[in-house]
Amino acid sequence: MVSCATTAENAPPIHRKMLLLVERFDQFDEDGDGYLSRMELEKGVNSMGPDRLTQEQFDRAMLVYDTNGDNRVSRAEAKAAAANGPVLFEN
Ligand SMILES: [Ca+2]
Ligand SMILES: [Ca+2]
Numbered sequence: 027m028v029s030c031a032t033t034a035e036n037a038p039p040i041h042r043k044m045l046l047l048v049e050r051f052d053q054f055d056e057d058g059d060g061y062l063s064r065m066e067l068e069k070g071v072n073s074m075g076p077d078r079l080t081q082e083q084f085d086r087a088m089l090v091y092d093t094n095g096d097n098r099v100s101r102a103e104a105k106a107a108a109a110n111g112p113v114l115f116e117n
Contacts, residue, residue, distance in 0.1 A: 040083055043071045044091065048104045061098035064088060 047054060047062070047070050054070030055062055062070065064084065071087075072078045079087075091099045091107040099107075 039077065040071070040079055040087060043074050043079075044087065044104070045108050046074055047071060048101075048108045051101055051104060061100050062104065063098045067091075067099060 047067070050070070051062070052058075054066050056066055056069075067087065068079075068084055071084075088097070088099075091103055093103050093106065094100075
């Protein structure tokens with residue numbers, strides 16, 4: 027049987043980056059307010075590698091990760107998204 031579980035290995039690139047982002051949450055939370063703003067998110071994700079994400083992908087990431095819609099990603103939201111993200115990113 028093929029498992030329907032999605033691992034980090036076959037997750038979309040943006041989700042792999044988001045997993046790393048959760049691990050380094052404090053590093054990317056530059057102003058230390060405990061939230062990643064869209065700007066901090068963009069900076070963090072784009073600092074991880076040469077393949078930068080489009081604004082459209084960030085729009086989508088914010089929709090997925092910012093579950094309470096306050097335009098910033100809390101640690102809890104980031105962790106929840108790390109667990110559920112690959113499913114949410116499927117079309
Ligand atoms: Ca912050
Ligand atoms: Ca939020």
